[in-house]
Amino acid sequence: MTTSTEERRPNVLLILADDLGFSDLGCYGAEIRTPHLDALAENGVRMSQFCNTARCSPARASLLTGLHPHQTGIGILTGDSGPAGYPGTLNDRCVTMAEVLREHGYVTAMRGKWHLSAQMHIPDDAWPTRRGFDSFVGTLAGAADYYQPATLTRDEIPEPPPEAGFYYTTELGRQAAEFVHEHSANHADRPFFLYLPFTAPHWPLHAPEDVVATYRSVYDDGWDEARQRRYDRLIELGLIDGSWPLSERDDGVVAWDEVADREWQARRMEVYAAQVELMDAAIGTVIEEIRAAGELDDTLVLFLSDNGGCAEEIPLAWVDELSRKPLHAPERTLGGARVRRGNDPAVRPGGPETFASYGRPWANVSNAPFREYKHWVHEGGIATPFIAHWPAGELRVGIDHDPHFLPDVLATVLEATGAEYPRTYPGRDLLPLEGVSMLESWRGEPAPERPLCFEHEGNAALRHGRWKLVRKYGGDWELYDLIRDRTEVNDLAGAHPDRVEQMARTWQEWADRCGVRPRDALLAAQERAGMVPAGHVSDDLRSSRRVPRA
DSSP states (O other): OOOGGGTOOOEEEEEEESSOOTTOSGGGTOSSOOHHHHHHHHTSEEEEEEEOOSSHHHHHHHHHHSSOHHHHTOSSSSSOOOTTSOOOSOOTTOOOHHHHHHHTTOEEEEEEEOOOOSOSSSOOTTSGGGTTOSEEEEEOSSOOOSSSOTTEEETTEEOOOOOTTOOHHHHHHHHHHHHHHHHHHHOTTSOEEEEEEOOTTSSSOBOOHHHHGGGTTTTTTHHHHHHHHHHHHHHHHTSSOTTSOOOOOOTTSOOGGGBSOHHHHHHHHHHHHHHHHHHHHHHHHHHHHHHHTTOSTTEEEEEEESSSOOOOOOOOEEGGGOSSOOTTSOSBOTTSOBOEESOOTTSOTBSTTEEOOOHHHHHHHHTTTSOOOTTOOSHHHHEEEEEEEOGGGTOOOEEEOOOEETHHHHHHHHHHHTOOOOSOBTTBOOOOOOOOOOHHHHTTOOOOOOOEEEEETTEEEEEETTEEEEEOTTSOOEEEETTTOTTOOSOOGGGOHHHHHHHHHHHHHHHHHHTOOOHHHHHHHHHHHTOOOTTOOOHHHHSOOOOOBO
16 A cells, blocks of 8 residues: 655654563553553554564664664664674764655654663764764653753753653653744654653653652552453454463562562552653643644654563662762762662652652552563563554555564555665775564564574574574573463473474574674673673573562
């Protein structure tokens, strides 16, 4: 089917959440209030089997370039991972969506988290303003205090410290809406591309108390009940098959009725829910500005998350007593109070004097009905809500169950806008596009089967049709029939050794072609060089750390 894109090129609004789990939106089964995203989903396409790459920087690199993250130079995180590792910054083998669309006549803007350059203080060739964006307001680092974010930058100039009342998520919505308003007034003859990557709801747990208070008592019955409710709602919405069992509670998490400090545990999720709601409200601010300009029907709006919910715990410390000062955690609040880093039941998270995470138990809820988390490539790490809204694009309103992944986003935007992926680019030896367009899938045409491959920190997976091969780093391959068991409960590797062998061979061919660095060799080289691995998460930050019993 053809569209009217030859006569009118659509605007593109690409929204990325940070560490949001599969079931964290109202339209994906959550109890969290997300009316603006729910409205987009109600009048657009919701994808049930879209996959990201399990981690912040690699997901952003793949999303913007249409390549696998390893091909872009960012296989783990930003920052050089040393001998046998990745450079950790966007290389010259790729072009970004902004670069392609700007060449196609678009006004390009970014408001939010970049996290694609190893250099966060001195502009280099991997900064957004040098990768196709006409304007940029946001942060260059991977995480941010919501009340006083580090590396807050306008174009290439550091922003002054914020004033009291500043909240990063809300400010991004305001800045993005301001761009839309100015574009409508000054560049209405040209379409826009607006990239809006939030830090929300990535730790720290920060949200204004008036919003947090509206979730009081919502989580008092605990994570077991919350997971079950979300599972039931996902089935009711038609997003998952009711024959798939809800995955078991994580082994590192005890039953709610055995938990000590239940009030504090519930508070953690209350703040997280408030962060998601405030992100939705910021999105609503932008959508209303687009609507006021009369452009909403002609705007392709895409929403997704960079990885699954995050199980990382944060160890305790006063920030001003740390020997190595973290970039993303200030020593003192704007009012001069000391900042307490970490998850301490004696400290209620939410305010600027705290810097905490919601931990493994609630991440297990965010990723319901799946298991595992950010970092891993089981479904809990890579399954994301994905919403596409474009009334003028003749999309079929409803749920799309076809499997797709991040490299497909650029291919989709190119088809929708009529832009072409460049064969050559000055000063760069470009790799060919890896993805395929999702437009026909969104219009009701079944997508052809093809292998979808994933790797992060040695965790590996291949999805082909109904079958998924997956392993944790250092573990054995597991095999799942995703038609019958997408929650990855029944490992069939022992029953199908030939299939495992064939799929593992296909995965290895992909890994060799795309420059995946063997994890063993990378770690061995780093150890010989005396390096802490880039992207390394300390044991006390990433371990399961069982929740204390009552």
